[in-house]
Amino acid sequence: MTLARLPVAARAQQAAAAIEAAIRSGEFPKGSCLPAERELAVKLGLSRPALREAIRTLAERGMVTPRHGIGTVVVGEEHRPLGDAFGRALGGKRDAHVQVHEVRELLEGAIVRRAAVRATVSQRAELKKLHRAYIDAGNDHDALAHIDADFHRALARATGNPLFETLLAALRHVMTDAQKAAMETLSTIEIAKQHAAVIDAIEAKDPDAAVQAMEKHLATVRGALG
CATH class of the missing domain: 1.20.120.530 (GntR ligand-binding domain-like)
Structure with a gap:
């Protein structure tokens, strides 16, 4: 799940799609936290600002929610x-x-x-x-x-x-x-x-x-x- 070779402009969008696919596959199950920002950015080959934009996209879709003091929690996609x-x-x-x-x-x-x-x-x-x-x-x-x-x-x-x-x-x-x-x-x-x-x-x-x-x-x- 690396995006290092993608054009910079497409990375945040593709990262959101990759994380969404991982959620659907069960790699990141409902109720779990996504890996720490630095770890996930390295895994995806992204800058941290691009990763934050991807997380924001997923939060707006209702798939994850950043919780203060906890991390970014997977909330599923019943909606x-x-x-x-x-x-x-x-x-x-x-x-x-x-x-x-x-x-x-x-x-x-x-x-x-x-x-x-x-x-x-x-x-x-x-x-x-x-x-x-x-x-x-x-x-x-x-x-x-x-x-x-x-x-x-x-x-x-x-x-x-x-x-x-x-x-x-x-x-x-x-x-x-x-x-x-x-x-x-x-x-x-x-x-x-x-x-x-x-x-x-x-x-x-x-x-x-x-x-x-x-x-x-x-x-x-x-x-x-x-």
Whole structure:
């Protein structure tokens, strides 16, 4: 599984495909951690920035998730058939990013409404930990993207219903480049404040406030999409 002879521009994309194949084959089973960044970069013949881009691609597909203090964890691909179906339904439409966001607004509102009344003590602590990590990431866009995805996945887990996490992963599977680029234009400080408002509502066990906080957050994202 070496990519040393590939053109530089293709390495990150091919690395993502190679790691995905290894996950599907069972070389990296669900629940396991990928090898350390340096080890995996050497194995694939990649620069570490190119490997980080490959990992980011896989995280956006919902196949892995970077977890602070643990590493990059394989989370499987239960969402993949649904994500593929979403992709076929969108069919490369020019306004696909708008349609994905409309569904995301409905889904994440339902998620935080339930998380507000169902989140456990440890799940609320995890949300706070991710919020702190987001603030500490500064202007590292790769880290911010990973942590933001982890935050929204943690909200879905806090519902106690695994289908919410699967649906969210399937939506992320069809997020467009326009959506990803738009996220990088948003104010980190503003997003952190909006995440904090969601957490505060969940801490208060206030479903209506949680929905309002999430709606405000997603309205900001929608504004960046244009």
